[in-house]
Amino acid sequence: xxxxxxxxxxxxxxxxxxxxxxxxxxxxxxxxxxxxxxxxxxxxxxxxxxxxxxxxxxxxxxxxxxxxxxxxxxxxxxxxxxxxxxxxxxxxxxxxxxxxxxxxxxxxxxxxxxxxxxxxxxxxxxxxxxxxxxxxxxxxxxxxxxxxxxxxxxxxxxxxxxxxxxxxxxxxxxxxxxxxxxxxxxxxxxxxxxxxxxxxxxxxxxxxxxxxxxxxxxxxxxxxxxxxxxxxxxxxxxxxxxxxxxxxxxxxxxxxxxxxxxxx
Amino acid sequence: xxxxxxxxxxxxxxxxxxxxxxxxxxxxxxxxxxxxxxxxxxxxxxxxxxxxxxxxxxxxxxxxxxxxxxxxxxxxxxxxxxxxxxxxxxxxxxxxxxxxxxxxxxxxxxxxxxxxxxxxxxxxxxxxxxxxxxxxxxxxxxxxxxxxxxxxxxxxxxxxxxxxxxxxxxxxxxxxxxxxxxxxxxxxxxxxxxxxxxxxxxxxxxxxxxxxxxxxxxxxxxxxxxxxxxxxxxxxxxxxxxxxxx
Numbered sequence: 001x002x003x004x005x006x007x008x009x010x011x012x013x014x015x016x017x018x019x020x021x022x023x024x025x026x027x028x029x030x031x032x033x034x035x036x037x038x039x040x041x042x043x044x045x046x047x048x049x050x051x052x053x054x055x056x057x058x059x060x061x062x063x064x065x066x067x068x069x070x071x072x073x074x075x076x077x078x079x080x081x082x083x084x085x086x087x088x089x090x091x092x093x094x095x096x097x098x099x100x101x102x103x104x105x106x107x108x109x110x111x112x113x114x115x116x117x118x119x120x121x122x123x124x125x126x127x128x129x130x131x132x133x134x135x136x137x138x139x140x141x142x143x144x145x146x147x148x149x150x151x152x153x154x155x156x157x158x159x160x161x162x163x164x165x166x167x168x169x170x171x172x173x174x175x176x177x178x179x180x181x182x183x184x185x186x187x188x189x190x191x192x193x194x195x196x197x198x199x200x201x202x203x204x205x206x207x208x209x210x211x212x213x214x215x216x217x218x219x220x221x222x223x224x225x226x227x228x229x230x231x232x233x234x235x236x237x238x239x240x241x242x243x244x245x246x247x248x249x250x251x252x253x254x255x256x257x258x259x260x261x262x263x264x
Numbered sequence: 265x266x267x268x269x270x271x272x273x274x275x276x277x278x279x280x281x282x283x284x285x286x287x288x289x290x291x292x293x294x295x296x297x298x299x300x301x302x303x304x305x306x307x308x309x310x311x312x313x314x315x316x317x318x319x320x321x322x323x324x325x326x327x328x329x330x331x332x333x334x335x336x337x338x339x340x341x342x343x344x345x346x347x348x349x350x351x352x353x354x355x356x357x358x359x360x361x362x363x364x365x366x367x368x369x370x371x372x373x374x375x376x377x378x379x380x381x382x383x384x385x386x387x388x389x390x391x392x393x394x395x396x397x398x399x400x401x402x403x404x405x406x407x408x409x410x411x412x413x414x415x416x417x418x419x420x421x422x423x424x425x426x427x428x429x430x431x432x433x434x435x436x437x438x439x440x441x442x443x444x445x446x447x448x449x450x451x452x453x454x455x456x457x458x459x460x461x462x463x464x465x466x467x468x469x470x471x472x473x474x475x476x477x478x479x480x481x482x483x484x485x486x487x488x489x490x491x492x493x494x495x496x497x498x499x500x501x502x503x504x505x506x507x508x509x510x
Contacts, residue, residue, distance in 0.1 A: 158340050161317050165334040166357045166405065176353065180344040257344045257385045 047227040052234060055227040062216075067235055069211040073129055073201040074243070077136020081193055084137060085144030086186065092145075093152040093178070103149075110142050114203060122208050132204035132212070139200035140193035147189030151182025184258060187251030194243035198236055213239075265292035267326070268409055268441055269314050274323030275466075276309055283309050284320070285466035291443055293328075293408060296435060298452035299445040300497065301462030307445035308337065310467065311413055314443070329443070333402030333410040337417065339394050341386040347397050348373070348382040354405040368404065375434070376400045392423040399431070403438065410435075412444035416451065428454045429483055436479075449501070453494050454482060461500040471500035 029049050035041070036048040043051055056063070088106070092099040118135050125131040159177050168176065198213075205214025213232050220228035252259055269291040276284040283306040291297050301307050312318040316330040333354075341350045351372070352365040360368070373379040376396045386394055395416065402410050415431070416424040432455055435442055446452050452459050453475060461471035473496055481489045 156338075156340070158336050158338055159342070161312075161315075162334060162336055162340050163357070164317060165315055165330070165332060165411075166354050167331050168357050172357050176342065176345075176357070180342070183344075255344070257387070 044224055044226050047230050051227050052230040055225075056231040056234065059228060059231060063213075063231070063235060066211060066213050066216040066232075067239070069129075070198065070201050070205065070213040070236075071239065073132040073204070073212065074136055074197045074239070076129075076133045077200060078140055078190075078193060078197050078243075080133060080137040081140035081197075082144055082186075082190065085141045085189070086148050088141070088145045089148035089152060089182075090174070090178075092149050099149075106142065106145060109138075114139060114200070118203050118207050122204070127208045127210070132201050132209065135204040136197050136200040139196045143189040143192040143196075144186060145189075147185035148182050151185035152178050155181045183255055184251075187247065187255065190247045190251070191244055194247045195240050197243065198240045202236060265294070267291070268293045268295070268328050269443070270324075270326045271314065272324045274313065274320035274325060276306070276313065276318070276320050282466040284313075285468050287323070287462075287467060287469055289460050289469055289472065291441070294439075294441055296442040296455065296457040297444075298456035298459045299443070299462060300449065300452040300459050300501070301445070301447065301467055302464055302501070303447045305462050305465045306467040307447070307462060308413055310462075311411065311443075311445050315411060329409055329411055331405070332407040333405040333440075335395075335398045335402045335410065335412045335415060337413040339398045339418075341394055341397055341401075343386055346383050346385055347378055347389070350386065350397055351378075351400045351404055353401055358406075369400075372400055372404065375437075390423075391419050392427055395419065395427060399434075403440075407440075409441035409443060412442065414446055414448075415444055417446070417448070424451070425485075431455065432479075432482060449494060449497060450485060453477075453490060453497065454485070459497055461497060470503060471497070473497050473500065 033049050036046055047055070088102065092102050114135075117138060121134050121138070122131045125134060155178060159181075160173065163173055163177060201212065202214040202217070205212035206218055207214075209215050213236055217229055217232045220226075220232060267290050269289075271290070272288050273286050274284055274288070275282070275286060287310060299307055299310065309318060313320050313325055314327045314329050315332065315334060316325075316327055342353070345353070348366070348369050352369045355365040355368060369382070373382055376399065378393065378396060378400065381389060381393065386397070389397065399410075399415075402412075416427050419427065428451055435455075442455070444455065456475050459471070459473045459475060460469055461473065462468065463470045473493070475493050477489055477493065481487050484490060
């Protein structure tokens, strides 16, 4: 068993991509600093990147527990959305009947504004972590469900026939065919969900709660500490980006056959 | 002889399109039978019926091929499985232990010329190699019969020719039955011990020709015996074509 496929991407390409990413971040910071300097904006309107960085460092101890709360709610919500999304896709894939029954309400659920749903969830489930987890799950489950279901739907029926001739059970079909076939779609859905998830948690915290980045943001606004608000925004962005990258890396590990193909 | 497949006067339509009409034949265990017919005549539908993947509208089918070593037209290797994992799939579904599966696959890979490629993914292989992986998967079902749908249709002439000769030798070694459909007359003559000739759609059996060639004659595509067998089958194909046009 000696064959070794080509590695996912040469390391020089990877480091080039990283440097391009860093450059794009630096350009954004330069633009931000340029706007502050050219228009001579006061810090309460728009703090400079340097002032925001200073606040970030000074408030690190205060931000830490808020960040941990938001991260925990986000992860729990994402996990709930993933299991719910894949289960729902499996149920919809089981029959045309279940698909017709579930697909329309699934699509309609995304037409309901988050700002209308979130307060209701807080009224029903209280101001604790559970409500925030549910809000994150509400925001995230749609792309996961749709991508998983569409992945199941486009599976070549020839594979199903082949498995039939091998005496495969329904469990075998999901294990050997449907789940691996739809895994790239699930990963793509999860990447979208990862970016929405932090937003969901922050909105929930913003509307009510004792801890989390959303709570930190409302308190910053109430005291006109725009620099703190910007610091929190940076943390939220970093968190979203970190989750996105984590899903990306995990996805690449879970789909090694695509890595070799994409970069062959 | 025990019948492997016994098909009596079956018919099949898709909407208004009649695909099979009064098709009858019998294949016994241990036979190597090619089902030859023009493109689009209903060969794959017939194969799907004998594999119990499709039901006939009329007639009776008794088949021992529901659990067989099936190689579909598009090969259908699972892109997310390596060569070894694809080959081991029938064993895995059959509940064979992982170490036993690995040993079985490792044992068979050299016979299929794949020992260097156990960890390769299907897209990293040539068309001929993918075909051999799919054949290995079919062989590892342990079924007494292999069922092939246009087995080498997508390959270039040279690769097809080599694989046909290789498969012919492999079948001798394995002692398994082979049922395959093809539109390629040369392929049918090279691999079959008996050819069922189908007419244009709606397909009917217009000939049942024994192909009595020794291994040497079979490999010599331009030999007298091979060409004579080829001409007999061609005459039936053309006759079936004329009747369908009348």
